[in-house]
Amino acid sequence: MPPPARPVGIKDIARALGVSIGTVDRALHDKPGINPDTRRRVLDTAAALGYRPNLAARHLKSRTTIRISVQLPQEIALFWDSLRDGIREAAALFEPTLQVEFRSNPRLGEGEVELFEQALASGVNGIIVAPGDPVALEPCIRQAARDNIPVICVVTDAPNTERLASVSADPFTVGSVAGELLSRFLPNGGDVAFFTGWLGTEDHAEKLRGFDASVNAVGQGVHVVAVVEAHDDERTGYRRALAVLDAHPDLKGIYVSTVNSLPVLRAVERKGRTGQVAIVTTDLFPALVPRIRQGQVAATIYQRPVTQGRHALQALYQFLLDGTKPPTRIKVVPHVVMRSNLDLLLERRPLEGETRWRPAGGWRLAAGGGLAGQEGHAQKPRPARGLPPGAPPSARRLPPD
Amino acid sequence: MPPPARPVGIKDIARALGVSIGTVDRALHDKPGINPDTRRRVLDTAAALGYRPNLAARHLKSRTTIRISVQLPQEIALFWDSLRDGIREAAALFEPTLQVEFRSNPRLGEGEVELFEQALASGVNGIIVAPGDPVALEPCIRQAARDNIPVICVVTDAPNTERLASVSADPFTVGSVAGELLSRFLPNGGDVAFFTGWLGTEDHAEKLRGFDASVNAVGQGVHVVAVVEAHDDERTGYRRALAVLDAHPDLKGIYVSTVNSLPVLRAVERKGRTGQVAIVTTDLFPALVPRIRQGQVAATIYQRPVTQGRHALQALYQFLLDGTKPPTRIKVVPHVVMRSNLDLLLERRPLEGETRWRPAGGWRLAAGGGLAGQEGHAQKPRPARGLPPGAPPSARRLPPD
DNA sequence: CCTGGGTACGTGAACGTTCACGGTATAATA
């Protein structure tokens, strides 16, 4: 526990060595015009003194804002808007330094190449994207890599490309959790079906592997009797679900690993099998909420877009700022959402205070129940220890943006 | 989409109104010595122009570091260390401005009053605490409130005190999720038991309420036949668990709502009922890991200490910085941990990059597999668009702290 | 000797905000 000494700055190093701060600056930044020997001495004493750059001062000086382009679909608004919220929230911490530009394509995979090229042309410093069609996007990402523009994939991945990192709920785990849940829900065993979009998609294949592994591991007579590709098409999904239900009159469980679960649910309803089939779905959208409430859907695996957005932005920003390279795959632990915690999830977005503190009134009033009635401005209270000098400016809300 | 204009600062407002920046400053900070009319005009144009304070400049100027004391138990290290990690991580974002001091008591409820008074005496600006004995801590929190030192409770709460906020996994939801899981695991119905520490504790009572509500809601013949207080005592828990198992030879499920689940697990083993009783526990500690792996524990409700720590610190910091008052209860969505996602949880702590980026080599190398061999300093590459001018200084690592 | 070019380093001005101080009005008092 060294006593919290004053942080050592650039001029402490300068003084210790008897050089000027300019020299220290040159040394610390690998800039030309400095004697290699001096540079070494500066770096040494910097390390010895435990120099940590004052980020505030750095940001203040370098007036260049980092620009990050975020391109996501609009389609399932509840999901992608949450993702945007997560990004916005994380970006708010780095206020003036960072600038986020949102671009939207109508739905996953549509027009994303154009958007990407547009972002590249606009000269941004980094890109966050949810690749709907990874192969189509591959040359774009390669071009970005050539331009030294880091790209982070979120939710979906573009494997084997030069992206900086990918943020997602680990698909194997997602499938595995679904499989374990279904197995536990069926202690007497039974047949289950697996619905997905395309098995060609790496994510979906991974989910299937996880699902399989999990079902076999618990191993109490639960069998995967059908693996169905719905191609994210309403009618295809509906028809194939009907077919599966017909072919397996004793089907006990279904996991829909793509977000497009409504056709399957409708098929189960149509066949009058609601309640006889335990259903696990993926993610959360408005139409799913009542079905969870009334128990038709036992659980849904939520991929936590807000958290993914936060991680994506933080990783990208850190990299742009000081070159810290994130792990290639940032894994988010998915949520198991059931009737019991559905409301908690929907009411979320905490950490957003409503009321503001008035120094004159004292914040104790809030707990006691007394509401601050009078403004009481222009009376300077004793500056209590609890409040720092960087005192509350007047109430300002973020514009809706 | 307004073109990303230059952020409007304090002197923009001053120029627009023909006043000095000093006046604007006074208006924005509710300081005395300004005409109420001018203040209003300043505030209006500030809002009109969309003024956002430059945090970097503010932090740079106000050289006062905010000190926050964090006092947590040592006992279940995996849990409390994670909480500390979350706090540390969140604090790292506010580097030079914020300073966190960790204090520890041996276990929950032991010596926390002394620690609290010690923290108060040391003159910190805010406190984060996990109250083990809320009533004993009540006068302390009151004293802190009188001194205008905000206190945030984490994990456990001290209700009806003057704390600024409490961060926790909503206990009702935690109990409710456990109840729903057990109900789903027992589609044929059956008797279940509820173990806790003290029902006098608000948290535990809430969990019971949630558990009850959930079990009754699913309503397929699952009944809570025993509610047991183990008083967080090994022997008591063990003996009572044995008694419950004897009294209910057909017991199908158990939920242990306190972290002290080992005695109950041992009792089930002793009676040879492993596999016949579905068990849901709370939180995660080393001894629990193998039991989840081998399926003795079907699921555990993880209260996510890292996230709680992050939220607690952010809320406290925000409040100290600009008076933003957080919601009184910040609810964290608990995780359902099972065999399938256990590894993902254990391997976590992402966002901590290992390798560093060398501007000379270019980050593309990392993806291609080629490792940067030569240092190659003092050769200035074309400053690619991807990297900001606040370029990477030489590699420095945080001291182990 | 003066010029020219290079290297190594010092100097000072910014960045946006805060804050103590000093100044200017107007009002109150002698």
Next chain:
DNA sequence: TATTATACCGTGAACGTTCACGTACCCAGG
């Protein structure tokens, strides 16, 4: 009217860092 008090407002220095520029020096060629 001169003097002090008060309310309001302008001024300038700092915070730590970055960057363009200035300066001292050394060595070559004219």
